[in-house]
Amino acid sequence: MKEILIETLQRIEREYDVKILFACESGSRAWGFPSQDSDYDVRFIYVHKKEAYLTIDPIGVGSKRDVIELPINNMLDVSGWELTKALRLFRKSNPPLLEWLRSGIVYYEAYSTIEKMKTISKEVFAPTSCLYHYLNMASKNFREFLQGDKVKIKKYFYVLRPVLASRWIEQFNEFPPLEFQTLLQTVVPEGELRQEIHTLLQRKMAGEEFDLEPKITVIHDFLEEEITRLNAFAKTCEADVPNFTKRLDNLFRETLDEVWESSH
Structure with missing residues (x-):
């Protein structure tokens, strides 16, 4: 199955002209209680080329989607978030994203972005x-x-x-x-x-x-x-969350440099 998943991720990179940074299991398999007929809930984070971000319409606005979702079949449920979307949610301590980063079943990881996010995650946690x-x-x-x-x-x-x-x-x-x-x-x-x-x-x-x-x-x-x-x-817990925007902006720029300069 892992070979099929890797082939699927490679096809996404070609068809959408993106680079995938990370892909993991997010469903019952990651939780440790799959049924015999459980499907694979694959979640990934991806990044566009630099020029896609240097436009007057930001990604996520209008027709410029910040999610890639494949049609669900009997065994595979595959969807991913674009990096700036993921980092905005990360800034808010988004639990599904924090779960992805802690998944014990990682199908693919490239570049240093995810390790950097994991390092920051304890501070981001709200x-x-x-x-x-x-x-x-x-x-x-x-x-x-x-x-x-x-x-x-x-x-x-x-x-x-x-x-x-x-x-x-x-x-x-x-x-x-x-x-x-x-x-x-x-x-x-x-x-x-x-x-x-x-x-x-x-x-x-x-x-x-x-x-x-x-x-x-x-x-x-x-x-x-x-x-x-x-x-x-x-209700008794404090809701203060530090603003990590500057650090996450830098992480985003570092990712663009690392991914696209190393791919030339």
Whole structure:
């Protein structure tokens, strides 16, 4: 599969006349609980040639898109962000982008940009905005998937992961790891709750198809209480984020020089 992914990325570079800096897995495979039929959620960051940025209409305005998305097929979901878009989101401590940078499954990396972003990421990390991102996700999915006496049990992971990520931020004041097992073992004490979640995880990874089943009370009650508690905690956090614009401007210019001068 990696060969197919690399060929796909090379085709994107040719067709769009860009250079890809980084490509990683961002879905259930990166989280450590793929099903047997899970597709590959590939996310990448790319940069245009210098002249594309030296225009009166910036990239991202009008027809000059700052996203490349390939048609989704049964196995591949491939999309990428243009570098200035990625850096603007990075400046705001965007959790999906921070997750890409921490993915344990990297399909491709070239040039020094991503390593520099990783170095800056601890400073860019804003606990409050990341907390609200995960808690909004957890609340929405809890309302949408886990109401009623019977639920699709696998949908618990759509709520568990953001809740455990929020707990990690609360406890350690740092961006959480992607791997679900690491979150579970670290922020959920040993006992009935952890065992129920672990059993559910094993069932999912074994490829069991979960139809509607009676809700698991111990997990359901934990999630409901934690969403309320963590939302209250988030309101006590300071929201100050330093302005990294100048450093990120310099990183962008350095990338243009490195990528396009080395390609001549």
